[in-house]
Amino acid sequence: MSLFGTNTGFGTGGTGVFGSTTTDSHNPMKDVEVSSPPDDSISCLAFSPPTLPGNFLIGGSWANDVRCWEVQDNGQTVPKAQQMHTGPVLDACWSDDGSKVFTASCDKTAKMWDLNSNQAMQIAQHDGPIKSIHWIKAPNYNCVMTGSWDKTLKFWDTRSSNPMMSLQMPERSYCADVVYPMAVVATAERGLIVYQLENQPSEFRRIDSPLKHQHRCVAIFKDKQNKPTGFALGSIEGRVAIHYINPPNPAKDNFTFKCHRSNGTNTTTPQDIYAVNAISFHPVHGTLATVGSDGRFSFWDKDARTKLKTSEQLDQPITACCFNNNGNIFAYASSYDWSKGHEYYNPQKKNYIFLRNAAEELKPRNKKW
Amino acid sequence: MGRKKKKQMKPWCWYCNRDFDDEKILIQHQKAKHFKCHICHKKLYTGPGLAIHCMQVHKETIDSVPNAIPGRTDIELEIYGMEGIPEKDMQERRRTLEQKSQDQKRKNQDDSDEDDDDDEPGPSAQTTVQPQASYAAPMAQPGMPVAGAPGLPHGGYQGMPPMMPGVPPMMHGIPPGMHGIPPGMIPMGGMMPPMMPGMPGIPPGMPPHMAPRPGMPHMTPATAGVIPNRPAAAAQPAVTKPLFPSAAQMGSGASSPADLQSASSQPSFPNMPQAQQGAPGIAASTAASSDPPKATFPAYTQPSVSASSSTSASNPSSSTVAKPPATVTSKPATLTTTSATSKLIHPDEDISLEEMRTQLPRYQRLVPRVGQAHASAAVATVGGMIPPQQGIPQQPGMRHPMHGQYGAPPQAMPGYMAGGMPPYGQGPMVPPYQGGPPLGMRPPVMSPAGRY
Numbered sequence: 001m002s003l004f005g006t007n008t009g010f011g012t013g014g015t016g017v018f019g020s021t022t023t024d025s026h027n028p029m030k031d032v033e034v035s036s037p038p039d040d041s042i043s044c045l046a047f048s049p050p051t052l053p054g055n056f057l058i059g060g061s062w063a064n065d066v067r068c069w070e071v072q073d074n075g076q077t078v079p080k081a082q083q084m085h086t087g088p089v090l091d092a093c094w095s096d097d098g099s100k101v102f103t104a105s106c107d108k109t110a111k112m113w114d115l116n117s118n119q120a121m122q123i124a125q126h127d128g129p130i131k132s133i134h135w136i137k138a139p140n141y142n143c144v145m146t147g148s149w150d151k152t153l154k155f156w157d158t159r160s161s162n163p164m165m166s167l168q169m170p171e172r173s174y175c176a177d178v179v180y181p182m183a184v185v186a187t188a189e190r191g192l193i194v195y196q197l198e199n200q201p202s203e204f205r206r207i208d209s210p211l212k213h214q215h216r217c218v219a220i221f222k223d224k225q226n227k228p229t230g231f232a233l234g235s236i237e238g239r240v241a242i243h244y245i246n247p248p249n250p251a252k253d254n255f256t257f258k259c260h261r262s263n264g265t266n267t268t269t270p271q272d273i274y275a276v277n278a279i280s281f282h283p284v285h286g287t288l289a290t291v292g293s294d295g296r297f298s299f300w301d302k303d304a305r306t307k308l309k310t311s312e313q314l315d316q317p318i319t320a321c322c323f324n325n326n327g328n329i330f331a332y333a334s335s336y337d338w339s340k341g342h343e344y345y346n347p348q349k350k351n352y353i354f355l356r357n358a359a360e361e362l363k364p365r366n367k368k369w
Numbered sequence: 370m371g372r373k374k375k376k377q378m379k380p381w382c383w384y385c386n387r388d389f390d391d392e393k394i395l396i397q398h399q400k401a402k403h404f405k406c407h408i409c410h411k412k413l414y415t416g417p418g419l420a421i422h423c424m425q426v427h428k429e430t431i432d433s434v435p436n437a438i439p440g441r442t443d444i445e446l447e448i449y450g451m452e453g454i455p456e457k458d459m460q461e462r463r464r465t466l467e468q469k470s471q472d473q474k475r476k477n478q479d480d481s482d483e484d485d486d487d488d489e490p491g492p493s494a495q496t497t498v499q500p501q502a503s504y505a506a507p508m509a510q511p512g513m514p515v516a517g518a519p520g521l522p523h524g525g526y527q528g529m530p531p532m533m534p535g536v537p538p539m540m541h542g543i544p545p546g547m548h549g550i551p552p553g554m555i556p557m558g559g560m561m562p563p564m565m566p567g568m569p570g571i572p573p574g575m576p577p578h579m580a581p582r583p584g585m586p587h588m589t590p591a592t593a594g595v596i597p598n599r600p601a602a603a604a605q606p607a608v609t610k611p612l613f614p615s616a617a618q619m620g621s622g623a624s625s626p627a628d629l630q631s632a633s634s635q636p637s638f639p640n641m642p643q644a645q646q647g648a649p650g651i652a653a654s655t656a657a658s659s660d661p662p663k664a665t666f667p668a669y670t671q672p673s674v675s676a677s678s679s680t681s682a683s684n685p686s687s688s689t690v691a692k693p694p695a696t697v698t699s700k701p702a703t704l705t706t707t708s709a710t711s712k713l714i715h716p717d718e719d720i721s722l723e724e725m726r727t728q729l730p731r732y733q734r735l736v737p738r739v740g741q742a743h744a745s746a747a748v749a750t751v752g753g754m755i756p757p758q759q760g761i762p763q764q765p766g767m768r769h770p771m772h773g774q775y776g777a778p779p780q781a782m783p784g785y786m787a788g789g790m791p792p793y794g795q796g797p798m799v800p801p802y803q804g805g806p807p808l809g810m811r812p813p814v815m816s817p818a819g820r821y
Contacts, residue, residue, distance in 0.1 A: 043723070062732065088732055090723060106727050129727060149724065174721050188721070214719060236715045261711075271711035275722070293714055306421075338722040339714050342729060 026334065028312035031354035034071075034331075036079040039063040042333035042351055044091045047071075047324035052098030055324045056080070057331055059353055060089030066103045068115065071329065071355060083113050083120045090129060096137045102144050104130035110146050112158050123158045126150050132176035134183070138197055145201070147173030147185055155201055165201060169193065179220040179228040182245070186215035186233055194245060205245075210256055213237035219279040221286060221302070232288055232302070234276030240290055242302050255305065260292030277319050277337055284327040287362045291318035293339040297332050304365040316349070323358060330358035381462065383454045384437035396450045402436045415453075416444045 027033060038061030048056040055071040066089050070078045087107030094101055101113040102123070110124035110133050124130065128150035136143050136155070143155045143164055149172040154163040171187035178184075182204075183195040190209040195201050209215065213235040221242075223229040230244035238260040247253035262272040274293035281288045287308060291297045295314035300307050314334050321332040335351035336344065380395040381388045384403045389395040400412040404419045408427045413419040416434050423429045433442035447453045716725060726732060 062726070088727065106732065129723075131723070172721075172724075213713075214715075214721065216721070237713060273711050273713045275715055306424075338716070338726045341716045341725075 025313070025315040026350070026352060027354060028314060029354070029356065031332075031356040032075045032077070034059075034069055034077045034353035034355060036067070036069075037333075037351050037353050038065060038067060040088075040347070040351065041335035041337065042320050042353060043089060045320045045322045045331050045333055045353065046093055046101075047322055047329070047331065048098045049094050049096055050325040051096065055329060056098075057324075057353075057355075058092050058094070058101050059320070059333065060092040060103055060105075061335075061351070062088040064088055064105070064107075066092050066101070066113070068101070071324070075355065077355070081115065081118050083111070083118075085109065085111065087129065090131050091133045093133050093135050095135050096142075102133050102135060104133035104146055106130075108148070108150075110144065110156070112144070123161075124154065124156045124163070125161070126152065126154065128172070131173050132185075134176060134178040136178055136180060136183075136197055136201075138180060138199075140199065145176070145178060145183065147176045149173065151187075153185060153195075153201075167195070167201065167203060170206075174215050175218045177218050177220045177231065179222060182220060182228040184218050184220055184231045186218045188214070190215055192233065207243070209233070210241035210243055210254060211235040211237070211239055213239070216275050217278045219281055219288065221281045221288070232279045232281070234279050234290060236275035238273040238276065238292065240276055240279065240300075257300070257305070259290055259298055259300075259307075260294045260296065262294065274317075275337070275339055277317065278321045280321050280323050280330075282323055282327045282358065282362045283325060285362050285364050287364055289321055289323070289330060289332075289358075289362070291321045291332050293317040293337055295334070297321060297330075299362050301364045306365050308363075308365060309361050316351075327362065328357065328359045330356045330362075332356070378463070378466070380451050383448050383458060384434050384441050386438060386441075386462075392450045399448075399450070403434045405435065407431075407435060415447050415449050417447050420444050 034057070038059060040061050040063035042059050042061045044060045046058050048054070048058075056068055057071055057077070058066055058068045060066040064085050064087060065082050066085070067082045068080045070080050072078065083101075083103065085103065085105035085107050086109075087105045089103050089105045091104040092101060099115060101115060102110060103113060103120070104110045104124075106129035108126045108129060109122045110126075110130050111120040112123045113120040123144060124133075124146050126146065126148035128148050130146045130148045132145075132147040134145045136145055141157075141164075143157055145153065145155050147153050147169075151169045151172055153167045153169055153173060153176075155165040155167075157164050169185065169187055169191070170193075171189045171191045173185050173187050176183065176185040178197070181197045183197055183201065185191075185193050185195070186209075187193070190211065190213075192207040192209050192215070194204045194207060196204040211233060214237075215233060216236050217234040218231055220228045220231045228245075230242065230247070233241045233243060235241075239256055239258050241254070241256040243254050244250070260274040260276055262274075263269055272294070276290050276292050278291050279288055286303070287299060287301045289297055289299050295317050296311045297318055298307060298310040316334045317337040317339055318332050319335050319337045321330065323330055331353060333351070333353045336346070336349065338345070379388050379390070380392040382395055382398055382403075384399065387398070389398060400414065404413040404415060405411070406413065406419060406422055406427075408423065408429065411422065413422050419434075420431055423431050432444055434444050441458075446455070715722070718725060
């Protein structure tokens with residue numbers, strides 16, 4: 001693992017002009033660059049839970065590795081450790097106590113990485129690449145939930161090689177999110193299933209997709225009482241649906257909004273519509289961030305139904321994002337997501353992870369109506 | 370009348386208290402007078418909509434509805450036509466109208482006495498006058514601003530047209546119940562049919578008023594009998610609620626699978642004829658499911674992507690864009706849309722980007738790596754992940770088996786074969802994890818393994 005220092009910089013690119021703003025499009029927002037980023041596209045990012053003092057960031061990539069950095073308060077990032085799979089890592093998550101990291105890979109396995117010993121052992125096996133992995137902490141059980149392209153959702157006690165439970169899904173799992181006691185999985189063919197996790201996981205409801213295009217990312221949000229109450233679903237068509245599970249007035253409460261599109265008011269040229277690659281909710285404010293193939297991130301307030309901010313455009317798509325546990329840091333990864341096919345893939349192009357101060361920009365807007 | 374269905378009284382604008390014959394006209398009025406942006410003159414649908422538009426597009430805030438009377442300028446109230454009007458304002462309105470009609474009624478009685486003679490046959494004229502007068506009263510009472518009520522009996526449509534909304538339903542109820550009523554009344558009935566359409570629920574309001582009318586006791590049961598029909602017959606003026614959301618996914622008509630048909634014949638999988646057959650299979654089913662029926666706009670406004678399927682332009686979908694700037698709320702299709710052709714920056718196939726990517730040989734290579742005992746050992750090789758240089762033709766997406774581990778069969782795999790994922794029912798596929806899981810996991814225990 002290389003030490004940081006070679007490529008970190010604050011917006012310095014190849015221009016040679018310190019602090020130049022115009023030509024440096026790899027980091028137009030001038031955010032902090034994480035040192036020693038992975039060598040291939042970053043598929044997932046996750047910050048450590050509040051049980052761990054400090055901020056640790058893990059990122060999985062298509063280079064088959066998952067890396068861990070410590071993010072210090074002064075903004076410095078220190079690479080700490082790394083683990084490998086035999087296939088691209090598609091998702092990663094932390095255990096609730098911050099001692100373990102679970103990683104899911106195209107090699108059809110999931111591993112549990114003990115950070116203290118820096119050992120990783122396989123804890124799950126699927127028939128196809130595992131696309132999502134989440135740690136579930138329930139009052140009466142703990143387990144790891146893995147969603148795979150083999151159309152199953154399996155729950156694993158990390159001590160046994162057999163899944164505690166295996167649920168069949170109608171299609172390949174494309175994305176999932178868990179906030180106890182709710183879990184949501186979005187599958188291929190616009191499938192959408194909500195699971196309830198109390199007692200033991202079971203399918204709660206299959207929902208007709210509020211979106212007309214392929215599902216790409218999903219994130220659960222909570223209500224004022226901190227209970228999961230709905231989710232945001234993003235598609236490849238630059239659109240996010242906010243969907244409540246049991247709203248008082250579904251027609252009024254559920255809505256969709258367009259995002260990650262070009263040519264806002266210019267109607268003379270065709271509008272480019274980009275996929276929403278990831279959605280994350282701010283842990284404190286309840287506002288959300290979306291990142292897209294267009295290389296921008298946006299912050300939104302779903303209750304006031306307004307956009308809070310949109311970033312400048314990066315020169316690569318943004319593939320992953322996450323907030324740290326107290327909402328002060330917003331991390332986003334700039335790497336190629338395949339949205340223009342294999343031809344636009346340049347293995348030599350550097351991948352980045354940026355950190356941004358999120359304390360102010362995600363404050364909710366006062367409701368105007 | 371003046372029971373429920375108060376909304377069904379003549380449409381009036383909450384912002385400026387004006388009356389309209391028709392809710393459609395009311396809405397047009399609102400859009401032009403109250404929901405029109407003073408900067409760009411764009412007509413919005415509601416007050417909040419206007420506020421949002423000004424904020425998003427012009428970065429201006431507005432706090433009151435243009436051209437509204439004081440007290441009715443609240444920009445945050447979502448009023449569309451007659452929907453959304455606060456209950457207390459409705460009641461106030463009713464009361465005002467009732468008072469107005471009370472005054473009118475007295476006037477009506479005076480007028481109708483004289484005018485009746487014109488249409489009705491002489492002898493019956495006298496008799497008709499009274500009933501009609503009292504009849505007219507109920508009409509006015511429900512609060513219908515039927516200014517022309519006195520004109521009713523005189524037939525012709527003097528003053529009728531303006532009253533149309535209010536009058537017909539009431540009238541409608543009359544003929545059936547009128548058997549006992551002097552023929553003089555019939556002409557009123559005759560006028561009804563033409564006025565029928567568009568009369569929403571006034572009749573239901575009638576009976577209560579009819580009952581007390583001493584002159585028309587027999588009318589009541591009849592009207593009551595008729596009333597149930599009316600609501601069924603009456604067509605609500607079609608108000609498309611603009612307030613709702615998810616329906617708004619308009620748009621983007623052509624889904625990628627449709628394009629996949631053409632894409633599949635393209636060089637992405639040149640050596641995989643079977644793959645192409647498989648792919649269209651998926652494409653067809655997905656096309657069926659995801660193609661929105663709403664295509665107000667042609668599904669394909671751009672030529673299908675030629676060359677390679679991975680070129681960005683796919684899905685020339687016309688997006689029915691409600692508001693070009695990326696506003697958060699999206700409103701349903703019925704809004705004025707600026708139909709712009711749009712381009713989905715996504716490869717044609719309707720599989721996820723990750724699935725497409727795993728088809729690339731460089732990502733498959735390491736999956737079946739046997740004998741990889743330790744994760745760390747793999748670092749050197751894995752990290753190196755160099756584009757496959759094993760002499761395998763570098764066709765993008767080509768699933769040429771790298772080490773023969775997949776055997777020939779993979780081609781039949783529909784759409785995708787993610788990193789070593791076994792094609793369905795392909796026997797020869799070597800279970801990739803045999804050597805893979807370094808520690809403690811017994812492959813045989815993993816029952817799915819058997820499927821390989």
